[in-house]
Amino acid sequence: MQEDLLPMLASGFAETLYMVVLSTLAAVVLGLPLGVLVVLTAPGHLEDSPRLHRALGTIINIARSFPFIILIVLLLPLSRFLVGTTLGATAAVVPLSIAAAPFVGRLIENSLKEVEWGKVEAALAMGASTLQIVVKVLIPEALPSLVLGLTLAIITITGFTATAGAIGAGGLGSLAIRYGYMRYREDVMLATVVLLVIFVQAVQWGGDRLARRIDTKHHRSSKDRI
Amino acid sequence: MITISGLNKRYRTAHGPVDALCNIELTVDSGDIFGIIGLSGAGKSTLIRCLNRLEEPDSGSIVVAGRELVGLDRGALREARKKIGMIFQHFNLLDSRTVFDNVAFPLELAGCPKREIGPRVDEILELVGLHGRKQSYPSQLSGGQKQRVGIARALANHPDLLLCDEATSALDPQTTASILDLLADVNRKLGVTIVLITHEMQVIRQICNKVAVLDQGRIVESGSVEQVFNAPRSSTMQLFLTHSAPQQVNGSGI
Ligand SMILES: Nc1ncnc2c1ncn2[C@@H]1O[C@H](COP(=O)(O)OP(=O)(O)O)[C@@H](O)[C@H]1O
Ligand SMILES: [Mg+2]
Numbered sequence: 490m491q492e493d494l495l496p497m498l499a500s501g502f503a504e505t506l507y508m509v510v511l512s513t514l515a516a517v518v519l520g521l522p523l524g525v526l527v528v529l530t531a532p533g534h535l536e537d538s539p540r541l542h543r544a545l546g547t548i549i550n551i552a553r554s555f556p557f558i559i560l561i562v563l564l565l566p567l568s569r570f571l572v573g574t575t576l577g578a579t580a581a582v583v584p585l586s587i588a589a590a591p592f593v594g595r596l597i598e599n600s601l602k603e604v605e606w607g608k609v610e611a612a613l614a615m616g617a618s619t620l621q622i623v624v625k626v627l628i629p630e631a632l633p634s635l636v637l638g639l640t641l642a643i644i645t646i647t648g649f650t651a652t653a654g655a656i657g658a659g660g661l662g663s664l665a666i667r668y669g670y671m672r673y674r675e676d677v678m679l680a681t682v683v684l685l686v687i688f689v690q691a692v693q694w695g696g697d698r699l700a701r702r703i704d705t706k707h708h709r710s711s712k713d714r715i
Numbered sequence: 716m717i718t719i720s721g722l723n724k725r726y727r728t729a730h731g732p733v734d735a736l737c738n739i740e741l742t743v744d745s746g747d748i749f750g751i752i753g754l755s756g757a758g759k760s761t762l763i764r765c766l767n768r769l770e771e772p773d774s775g776s777i778v779v780a781g782r783e784l785v786g787l788d789r790g791a792l793r794e795a796r797k798k799i800g801m802i803f804q805h806f807n808l809l810d811s812r813t814v815f816d817n818v819a820f821p822l823e824l825a826g827c828p829k830r831e832i833g834p835r836v837d838e839i840l841e842l843v844g845l846h847g848r849k850q851s852y853p854s855q856l857s858g859g860q861k862q863r864v865g866i867a868r869a870l871a872n873h874p875d876l877l878l879c880d881e882a883t884s885a886l887d888p889q890t891t892a893s894i895l896d897l898l899a900d901v902n903r904k905l906g907v908t909i910v911l912i913t914h915e916m917q918v919i920r921q922i923c924n925k926v927a928v929l930d931q932g933r934i935v936e937s938g939s940v941e942q943v944f945n946a947p948r949s950s951t952m953q954l955f956l957t958h959s960a961p962q963q964v965n966g967s968g969i
Binding site: 605607608610611612613614615616617618621625626629630632706707708 | 767769793794795796797799800801803805807808809810811812820821823824825852854868872878
């Protein structure tokens with residue numbers, strides 16, 4: 490171990506965190522409407538539209554089947570256009586968000602479609618609009634499951650940032666490649682891996698806890714449920 | 716209060732079409748507690764769900780409180796629904812909301828100002844006997860209490876009409892009786908017209924003043940409860956009567 494290790498890790502971790510936070514936010518901004526639309530346009534749902542439903546599903550599947558590393562290369566021009574460069578953490582946020590958005594859309598779809606249809610019908614019977622049902626019924630009722638989905642999204646995006654790091658995005662991934670792999674600094678390699686593992690564990694632990702907190706608030710006792 | 720004429724509804728299924736409702740003619744007067752009874756699959760749920768267009772009729776006319784529901788566009792239908800309350804067999808409360816917030820929900824939807832929501836929710840919870848539970852979540856309530864919340868929610872926005880889709884079928888006999896008493900009570904105190912569907916004679920006997928018998932999508936008999944119970948004309952009604960213990964008509968039940 491050398492004394493340059495700690496500052497290197499600190500700045501690498503800060504960059505990773507920066508990419509994860511920004512990409513997750515952007516992926517939710519893109520993925521939430523996508524997931525909601527897929528649910529609403531499903532057969533028998535509020536805005537039943539088979540063609541739109543199928544089209545959105547196909548877009549999600551195609552986007553998800555691209556290997557991430559290829560997506561980065563394909564999106565280099567977009568990064569240059571939006572951020573002005575293809576290097577660095579901010580530039581990496583563009584492909585990261587776009588790669589994660591369809592995944593987040595699917596997670597949100599899966600959570601929202603678990604909400605009991607009877608609750609939606611009750612809201613309809615009270616004169617709720619589709620938008621009101623999304624905001625006041627589907628999302629709040631699915632919240633514990635949405636939190637778990639978001640946890641999974643953050644962890645997946647963390648994995649993506651390590652890959653992006655390999656081609657110049659910065660963060661722990663590029664640290665591992667530049668020092669650990671190219672300069673045989675095993676201490677750097679090991680430390681980045683340990684740090685990533687701890688980070689992922691912490692996110693999972695926090696997400697589980699938050700989801701459970703919400704769920705037990707809503708279902709404090711199960712003894713008299715029918 | 717309600718005039719249904721020439722109402723038809725057919726479901727298209729994988730095994731061919733099912734005629735759930737055939738040429739229904741029905742009149743419900745203001746202040747009635749109108750029961751619709753029939754065997755499973757008779758079309759009861761389809762009929763009551765046509766009354767707020769949760770089910771889309773194929774043809775016919777449904778006039779509720781002077782307004783034709785068939786053909787209303789989405790916006791107008793939403794407005795009409797705000798004045799038609801509904802309660803469900805499985806309650807369909809929102810688990811993410813407290814009792815108070817469940818009852819406040821229809822008032823939020825109706826754009827009621829916040830300062831008016833609180834007093835109205837308190838008032839209606841008092842009426843259904845749940846005032847002490849307003850900060851509870853539905854999961855902490857018994858089935859009967861959940862249905863009381865359902866009733867409070869359905870009545871919060873001063874509806875003209877309350878629809879009950881097998882509202883007591885998930886409850887034990889004692890709880891059923893107390894929920895029926897509550898319905899009779901709100902009918903009397905608030906003057907709200909009630910239409911309920913059931914497959915249980917006891918429900919009709921305890922609270923309804925009028926009844927219609929539905930069989931394979933057709934109304935085979937209707938009239939006042941005394942009339943239909945004392946001189947049943949349809950075989951369905953005769954079947955119901957022989958399979959339920961003979962009791963005083965319009966007695967107070969259990
Ligand atoms: N969504 C549906 N799709 C197809 N068939 C349906 C649907 N809902 C009801 N049915 C059929 O319509 C008939 C009447 O059903 P329903 O109104 O639920 O009867 P009830 O409430 O009296 O038991 C039944 O034969 C039922 O199978
Ligand atoms: Mg039914």
